[in-house]
Amino acid sequence: MSSNISPELTGKRVFISGDEAVAEGVRLARPNVISAYPITPQTIVVERLSEMVEDGSLDAKYIHVESEHSAMSAAMGVSSVGARAFTATSSQGLLYMAEGVHYASGGRMPIVMMNANRSVALPWSIYGDHRDSMSMLDSGWIQIYVEDAQEALDMIIQAYRIAEDPSVLTPIMVNLDGFVLTHTYEIVEIPPQVDVDSFLPIFQTPNKMSLEKPKSMGFSTSPADNMEFKYQQHMAMLAAKNIIETADKEFEDLFGRSYGGLVDSYNCDDAEIVLITVGSVTGTARIVVDNLRLKGIKAGLLKLRFLRPFPDVEVRNILKNVKSIGVLDKDISFGFEGTVFTNVNSALSHLPKRPLAVNYIGGLGGRDISVSDIEGIYNELIEITDIGKVEDSTRVRYINMGVEIDD
Amino acid sequence: MIKPELQTYKIPKHISDYPTGPSYNAGHLVSKNAGWRTFKPVVNLDICTGCYQCYLLCPDGAISKTTNNKIQFDYDFCKGCGICAHECNFKAIEMLKEESSK
Amino acid sequence: MIDIKKITAKNMTDKEFFFGHKACAGCGGSLAVRLALKVLGEKTFCALPAGCMSAVGFIYPQMAFLNNAIISTFPGTGSMLSGMRAGLDALGYKDTHVVGFAGDGGTADIGLQALSGAIDRGDKIIYICYDNEAYMNTGVQKSGLTPYGTRTTTSPAGDNLPGSVTQKKNLFEIVAAHDIAYAATASVGYAQDYMNKLAKAAQTDGTSFIHIYATCPTGWGTSTETSISLAKEAVDCGLWYLAEYENSEFKINRKPKKLELLKDHLLKQGRFKHLRNEDIKVIETARDIRWERMLKKWG
Numbered sequence: 001m002s003s004n005i006s007p008e009l010t011g012k013r014v015f016i017s018g019d020e021a022v023a024e025g026v027r028l029a030r031p032n033v034i035s036a037y038p039i040t041p042q043t044i045v046v047e048r049l050s051e052m053v054e055d056g057s058l059d060a061k062y063i064h065v066e067s068e069h070s071a072m073s074a075a076m077g078v079s080s081v082g083a084r085a086f087t088a089t090s091s092q093g094l095l096y097m098a099e100g101v102h103y104a105s106g107g108r109m110p111i112v113m114m115n116a117n118r119s120v121a122l123p124w125s126i127y128g129d130h131r132d133s134m135s136m137l138d139s140g141w142i143q144i145y146v147e148d149a150q151e152a153l154d155m156i157i158q159a160y161r162i163a164e165d166p167s168v169l170t171p172i173m174v175n176l177d178g179f180v181l182t183h184t185y186e187i188v189e190i191p192p193q194v195d196v197d198s199f200l201p202i203f204q205t206p207n208k209m210s211l212e213k214p215k216s217m218g219f220s221t222s223p224a225d226n227m228e229f230k231y232q233q234h235m236a237m238l239a240a241k242n243i244i245e246t247a248d249k250e251f252e253d254l255f256g257r258s259y260g261g262l263v264d265s266y267n268c269d270d271a272e273i274v275l276i277t278v279g280s281v282t283g284t285a286r287i288v289v290d291n292l293r294l295k296g297i298k299a300g301l302l303k304l305r306f307l308r309p310f311p312d313v314e315v316r317n318i319l320k321n322v323k324s325i326g327v328l329d330k331d332i333s334f335g336f337e338g339t340v341f342t343n344v345n346s347a348l349s350h351l352p353k354r355p356l357a358v359n360y361i362g363g364l365g366g367r368d369i370s371v372s373d374i375e376g377i378y379n380e381l382i383e384i385t386d387i388g389k390v391e392d393s394t395r396v397r398y399i400n401m402g403v404e405i406d407d
Numbered sequence: 408m409i410k411p412e413l414q415t416y417k418i419p420k421h422i423s424d425y426p427t428g429p430s431y432n433a434g435h436l437v438s439k440n441a442g443w444r445t446f447k448p449v450v451n452l453d454i455c456t457g458c459y460q461c462y463l464l465c466p467d468g469a470i471s472k473t474t475n476n477k478i479q480f481d482y483d484f485c486k487g488c489g490i491c492a493h494e495c496n497f498k499a500i501e502m503l504k505e506e507s508s509k
Numbered sequence: 510m511i512d513i514k515k516i517t518a519k520n521m522t523d524k525e526f527f528f529g530h531k532a533c534a535g536c537g538g539s540l541a542v543r544l545a546l547k548v549l550g551e552k553t554f555c556a557l558p559a560g561c562m563s564a565v566g567f568i569y570p571q572m573a574f575l576n577n578a579i580i581s582t583f584p585g586t587g588s589m590l591s592g593m594r595a596g597l598d599a600l601g602y603k604d605t606h607v608v609g610f611a612g613d614g615g616t617a618d619i620g621l622q623a624l625s626g627a628i629d630r631g632d633k634i635i636y637i638c639y640d641n642e643a644y645m646n647t648g649v650q651k652s653g654l655t656p657y658g659t660r661t662t663t664s665p666a667g668d669n670l671p672g673s674v675t676q677k678k679n680l681f682e683i684v685a686a687h688d689i690a691y692a693a694t695a696s697v698g699y700a701q702d703y704m705n706k707l708a709k710a711a712q713t714d715g716t717s718f719i720h721i722y723a724t725c726p727t728g729w730g731t732s733t734e735t736s737i738s739l740a741k742e743a744v745d746c747g748l749w750y751l752a753e754y755e756n757s758e759f760k761i762n763r764k765p766k767k768l769e770l771l772k773d774h775l776l777k778q779g780r781f782k783h784l785r786n787e788d789i790k791v792i793e794t795a796r797d798i799r800w801e802r803m804l805k806k807w808g
Contacts, residue, residue, distance in 0.1 A: 032595075032596060032599035032600065033592065033595040033596055033599055035588075035591075035592060035595075060599070061595040061598065061599055063588075063591055063592065063595055063630065063632075064630060065588055065591070065626060066588075066622060066623070066625065066626030066629070067622060067623075067626070069582070069584060069585060069588075069623075070585060070587070070588030070591075070622070070623050070626055071588075072585075073581065073582055073584075073585030073588040073589045073592065073623065074588045074589065074591050074592030074595070075592060076581075076585075076589060076592060077556065077579075077581075077588070077589040077590065077591065077592020077593040077594075077595075077596060078592040078593070078595060078596035078599075079592075079596070080579050080589075080592075080593060080596070081554065081593055081596040081597050081600065081602075082596070082600065083595075083596035083597075083599050083600050085592070085596070099582055100582055100585065103582055106428070106429065107428055107429060107430075108427060108428030108429075108430075169427060169428065206427075207427055207428055207430050209554055209577035209578075209579065209593075210577070211551070211552060211577075211602075211605075213432065214432075214433035214434070214551075214574075214575065214576050214577045215430050215431065215432060215433055215577055215578075215579075216430070216431050216432075216433050216435075216566075216567045216572035216574055216578055216579075217429065217430040217577075217578070217579040217580070218429055218430075218567075218579045218580035218581070219429045219430075219431065219567035219568065219569050219572070219580060220563075220564065220567060220568045220569065220580070221429065221568075221569050222568065222569075225419075225425070225569055228419070228422060228425050229425065229428070229429060231422060232422065232425065232427065232428070235422075408575060409523060409524050409525070410524060410525035410526075410528040410529075410575060411525070411528045411529045411572065411573055411574070411575050413529075416570050429569065431569065431570065431572050432572070433572055433574050433575055433576060433577065433578065434572060434573075434574065434575040435570060435571070435572045436528075436529040436571055436572070436573065437570050437571050438571060440529070440531070443534060458518070459518035459519055460518060462518055463518035463521075463544075463700055464540065464697075464700060464737050465540075466532065466534075466535065466536050466537070466539040466540040466543065466736070467528070467530070467532075467539065467543075468525035468527065468528045468543055471523065472523065484528065484529055486533075486534035486535075487534060488534035488535035488726075488733040488734060488736070489535070489732075489733055489734030490535055490733070490734050490736055490737055492734065493734035493735065493737070493738065494737055494738070502734075
């Protein structure tokens with residue numbers, strides 16, 4: 001039995017997986033062309049989309065590309081003529097199309113891509129962590145990390161709105177944690193198509209090939225001009241911050257759901273210890289914060305929803321009076337530290353007085369991060385606050401290792 | 408436009424003078440290719456039959472048809488490769504050394 | 510059989526769609542692009558991967574294409590074309606051509622996978638491979654379509670090796686093996702034949718492919734004015750061939766009439782001038798075996 005959601009159900013609540021929620025969001029966003037190659041744990045997204053194309057509930061062309069590199073290349077072809085493109089991938093596939101990822105952002109093509117966060121070989125692992133998307137942080141794409149299936153659906157729709165804004169014209173990667181979010185089921189509200197249509201107009205752009213105004217696109221530059229194009233990209237990504245906030249507010253007005261914009265801060269106003277998270281692990285952390293608050297501990301949680309553009313202003317404002325922070329990275333830049341930690345610390349370096357900061361590396365290759373793991377982190381943050389400093393050698397800590405390691 | 412045209416390129420002074428992203432209006436030329444030549448083609452219109460083989464085979468499209476069914480050269484964009492002279496079945500085109508003073 | 514209007518030097522459009530480019534004087538590849546666009550017209554959207562034609566056609570701010578054109582990633586021409594076609598169709602465009610111009614390296618080597626995918630999907634695109642028999646844009650390195658005995662910068666000829674030691678990859682037959690709607694080989698030395706094939710490709714309901722032999726005076730070490738005559742001679746002495754794959758059948762368009770010109774044809778090119786008699790014998794034998802097979806199977 002197909003769990004395809006027929007259009008009569010829009011405006012209804014259904015019990016679907018994260019991947020299926022993405023497919024629903026895509027259908028509502030009305031892409032013109034889908035080009036995708038299957039890779040675990042993204043496969044359900046592209047399977048559902050092919051069913052929607054087959055039964056006519058999604059009026060799009062579906063290109064069965066023969067590789068991920070071609071998936072992005074085809075999506076760029078679609079975007080270059082002014083049509084709305086969608087693709088999805090994960091891990092090895094994201095890296096196989098890496099050339100195209102840079103190409104699309106440099107080409108100012110507002111493509112939306114879902115990425116199922118999955119560990120990158122070697123060793124092989126089909127399970128989730130953030131190493132794939134973190135390795136593409138400098139590629140010029142806006143990067144969103146969603147916490148649950150509802151946010152996944154909603155952010156696919158918002159992604160097109162943000163990406164296609166004339167001041168932005170930057171592609172967007174919507175990240176879902178592999179398996180723990182892509183394959184788990186929740187109640188999700190499917191917004192009505194007519195409401196989505198009023199939120200997300202038909203894609204219009206001057207940056208396209210057409211018969212009225214033929215263009216030369218994707219050209220070469222000499223050293224005399226290249227930096228200026230890169231500067232433009234950087235400024236557009238910064239301009240996206242305003243559009244992100246506006247989109248969140250307008251989405252709330254129309255659909256009744258707000259996600260806080262660039263970040264979502266939970267109990268941070270008077271917090272002394274704060275954990276910074278990215279993605280679905282935030283849901284687990286919320287439970288821990290609630291428990292700690294019941295015990296009178298001033299714990300807070302800061303969910304970074306966007307890693308690019310980086311919410312440096314928000315990070316500084318929210319954390320400036322916090323005593324100790326932990327940053328939970330499901331990635332590691334070997335030889336240094338987790339990438340989220342590096343980004344957060346750089347933002348905090350502007351403050352005259354900064355919280356103590358510890359990096360927690362966890363969840364690699366699908367390693368579980370439990371309520372007790374997170375409680376353990378907060379307990380350490382309390383200790384660190386008492387001690388008043390963090391040793392250099394213990395700034396980066398691996399959690400939930402399955403074996404003893406020598407400290 | 409019948410073919411890409413030479414324009415005066417306004418060197419950007421402000422970032423907004425650049426196009427958004429690497430896209431530009433098609434057919435915008437800023438420089439000629441004339442300086443590449445060592446030899447330049449010259450046609451004897453009395454011999455030229457208007458068969459248009461040279462016009463067909465010029466890799467640069469630097470030959471065009473005249474209203475009286477002959478040919479003429481666009482010396483701004485002719486690179487002097489000599490294909491036209493070599494392929495002309497009537498030996499109507501000669502490659503002459505470009506004047507050294509320019 | 511659709512009545513296909515024949516485009517000739519006399520009746521073709523006066524418009525020049527590829528003009529002002531920075532290709533070398535006498536470049537066969539640029540002629541291939543120029544003629545294709547004159548046949549296909551202004552409702553043509555092109556994609557060109559990294560390679561000579563993209564390198565000479567769009568260096569900001571010199572834009573040598575009059576019609577719509579975009580540079581694709583090196584391996585991605587086939588798939589970018591598929592995306593352009595799907596996008597144009599979805600937006601309701603009518604009577605457009607979607608054409609790719611890729612070199613031998615960008616087609617037979619790094620671009621083969623994406624081309625295969627496009628043909629497999631039957632996407633309504635035209636893929637033109639201009640074959641100058643090496644990676645010319647990057648400085649004349651050996652490609653999968655570099656013939657035996659060629660001196661290139663990565664297959665030097667010396668005391669131990671005669672240049673490249675492999676035969677040309679059989680790209681035309683690889684493409685035909687997909688049972689493509691229409692495929693053809695061509696040469697800038699037979700321009701009218703090429704334009705006739707372009708007209709057929711334009712009418713094909715499905716994917717079409719033209720593999721055109723394109724002289725490179727720079728990489729071949731030949732004088733610029735002989736680019737057309739050399740490309741004609743290559744066909745006449747049997748090193749290259751004019752053939753088609755249509756309605757699932759092969760057809761030879763022209764049998765080589767001057768096989769004896771082979772040695773002279775090779776030795777007047779800088780890239781072959783080192784060949785010894787035994788190397789030429791290898792080339793000659795391979796040519797003869799190839800033709801024997803083609804004549805037997807394709808009639």
